[in-house]
Amino acid sequence: MSTRPADQELNRETLDAVLKRRFFYAPAFEIYDGVSGLYDYGPPGCALQTRIIDTWRDHFVLEDDMLEVDTTMLTPHEVLKTSGHVDKFADWMCRDLASGEIFRADHLVEEVLEARLKGDKEARGIKEDVVEDESAKKRKKKVKEIVAIKLDDNVKEEYETILAKIDGFSGPELGEIMDKYKIVNPVTGGPLEKPMEFNLMFETAIGPSGKLKGFLRPETAQGQFLNFNKLLDCNNTKMPFASASIGKSFRNEISPRSGLLRVREFTMAEIEHFVDPLDKDHHRFDEVKDVKLRFLAKDVQSAGKTDIQEMTIGQAVETGLVDNKTLGYFLARIYLFLIKIGVNPDRLRFRQHMSNEMAHYATDCWDAELHTSYGWIECVGCADRSAYDLSVHEARTKVKLQVQQKLDAPLVEDKFVCEYDKKKFGPLLKKAAKPVEEWFESRTQCELEDLAKALEAGKIVLPEIEGVEVAGTELDKSHIKIEKKTITTHVRDYTPNVIEPSFGIGRILYSLIEHCFWTRPEDASGAKGVLSFPPRIAPTKVLVVPLSSQKELAPFTQEVSKKLRQARISAKVDDSSASIGKRYARNDEMGTPFGITVDFDTVKDNSVTLRERDSTRQVRGSIDAVIAAINVMTADDVAWEEATKDLTPFDSTDKE
Structure with a gap:
């Protein structure tokens, strides 16, 4: 399958006319003058989105054995306050x-x-x-x-x-x-x-009283983090593992623009890959290490340049450009997915977030950007979010979101530990005793060492601790001891790090449409638009065209349609009075990759003609043989030449 000729520039006016005429998508509430940033998908757009999502599920959820969840779009204020969205989104x-x-x-x-x-x-x-x-x-x-x-x-x-x-x-x-x-x-x-x-979040109230404040979720990730313990159990407590979620998210964009590229309601597909922070290798990295990607590194951007470095993902990880193998594995898998659905690899790059752009908790972050008539558009983000999300939710809820790893050999180490004199510690702090104790237990070894020195010098003065009023309270050795002891550990508790690939389906869909659109030379009927979608993701796979409206062709048209349905191949019949050329041309605009012509020879020998959209080549064979060829091209990505090698080349006298 070909895409737009390299020397043909995109005419966005022509493309927009096709998308509008064929109702791929349109402004929502249009007869009421619409609302910026809200769109409805028509039949071909809806089908295209479904095919992209189905391919995403096969490529990621199935191939990488992920655990898919569907979590609620309504999110309490407290959850998004903890995650940082209320203050920073x-x-x-x-x-x-x-x-x-x-x-x-x-x-x-x-x-x-x-x-x-x-x-x-x-x-x-x-x-x-x-x-x-x-x-x-x-x-x-x-x-x-x-x-x-x-x-x-x-x-x-x-x-x-x-x-x-x-x-x-x-x-x-x-x-x-x-x-x-x-x-x-x-x-x-x-x-x-x-x-x-x-x-950017849409605020709402949950329940009739209006007292429970909430938001429409800005991402699907939080539901996956909050269900971590259940997901770990589903995976038989084995690490590493990944969860996935597909669904609607909402962002109250300041100035929606550029059609589907910046909207207020959109579909996201997100993966949360949970990994041991001490081991960020990936067992399948060798399968993708030779995949070559185009990188725009953060130091290049910081210098005010946009020079691209092209190298394999193996080289990128080895040189430290990409932080670790798991992050590198997903960058390569993102690339392979985008190419599979029809993205032009020459118009795809991976841009690294600059230091002042990256979230404070992230160790590395890359955006897969696609080039369109609107410029470079971020379509997929892939970040190493460290242990931030699980840690903040654990700290807020006091529910452990950790993994217990049985050690092969006991771990013996010297550690600072806290011991409390309950008879003095409790009466002094009263209701604040437990939160203060939890504060001490959450300190790092370096912090405990400093506190031990302060205690040895005479006293610890408590700082502000969330939820209790203890700032300025003094503790001495009669209340608490902080000493180094030899601890033997048979189990290691750790909070997993998270590698998060996040896909904007609408942005991918629109960018893909631009990459696949081109026009044939103008003729008497005007320029002919073509959407060269790969067969796997085309909204409709086959157009069935009876040569004429004579009754003797009807049974064969019905037979072809029935067999296509049985093979789970989407098809539609065009038995209008327009010429075959015009019928094919208007379905080329829809991205339909194949056409089957039922003619009077079909009545004689049960054979039909199979047409390929981009080249307009045609072959002929029995109904069953033609459908079998279509099946392997749509389901298994087999090339036209291989799939049709046993069919007979056919020259049509009907010029399109």
Whole structure:
């Protein structure tokens, strides 16, 4: 199967017309003027999404023996407070006080600087981009007026450096950039407020009283972490293992844009691979070590560049570019999945998060980015989240989310331990005694050593401890002893680390559509759009076309349809009065990879013609032989040449 010719640029206007005409997706509530960032999938879009998810399940859940769960979308405030989402799950926005218009700060900076760079290149003849509505036209017009200027080389270099680092800037830094380069409302030219944080979660109330505050989940991960103990039991307490979840997530985007690429409700597919922090090797790493990937490293971005390094994942792990083998294994598996569903490998890269962009608890994080007409789009994130999630939920709930490992040989080590004089410790602290004791037990060995020195010097002054008022309370040796003792351990308790690949299905779907779309040369009927989906993920696999409406062909058309259904191959019949060429052309737009023509020779010898979408090649054979060929191409990814080698080449006289 081929994709768009290398020398053919995407015409987004043509593609958008096809997607709209064939109802792949459309704005939700459109007859009520719609709501930004909400979309409905039509029949082909729904089928395409289902095929992508089915392939994802086969590729990850089945092949890697994962434990799939389906957890609730409603999440109590307390859970997301503990996970850090309530305080930190935010983007930076800025407001035009005169018009009330709101912008996402990093996107605004990116849009204006890119427009200025483009304007510098085209100062003598700026080309207008395709726009979707009147407000966008006004913005483009204003941006066009602003950017039709000459930039000196130093300013151009500064712009390019900022764009290379755009994902790593804080709100105050974005504000400084906006001030320095006089970035204002692109439509009105009005000044903007300083960037401020906006939490992206949708808040709701659970129950009729409204007292239980909650949110629509921003990700599917938390449900997997909270069920860790149950999942560990399902895996017979063996480590490592992975869980997986597919479902809806919600983010109250500041300025939804670019169709499916930035929306407020979307489907996510997430994996949580739980691993021993002391052993992050993967037993299947050797299977993928020679997979070659294109990397954009964090130090390259920090230097304001976007140079790509191409190497095998084995080399990336060996050199330390990728932190460990388990993370590397999943990067390679992500690549293989994206290629399997039809992504163009030349338009796929893995971008490493910069140090000021990465979560404080993460040890390494990479985004699989796909290049589209909107630029490079993050479609999959893959992070080593260390032990953060399980640790914070354990600390909050006091429920152990740990693994017990029986040691082959006893472990003998000297450790600082705490002993409490209950007759003095309890009466002094009263109800705070247990929380304070838990605080001591949660200290590291280094911290306990420092506390032992303080105690030896006379006293420990308690700091602020969450949930109790004990700050400033003094403890001496009559209350507590902290001494080093020789401890023999037969069981090791540890909190697993988590490697998390997270997939945005809508973004993957749209990027894939762009990668697969191309047009045949224009003829009397106009340009013919083609979506070259791999057979495995095409919304409909086969178009059944009777040559004419004469009754004698009907039984054979019905027989073909029945046998396709029995083979679990999705198909539809087009018995309209349009020519065969037009019937095939409109299904090429839908991405249907195969067509079966039922003609008058079928009546004679039970043979049919099989057409391949991209090349329009045709072969002929019996109904059963043709369906068998389709089956191996759709289910097993067998190439056309191999699948049809026993069928007879056929030259059609009906020009399409």
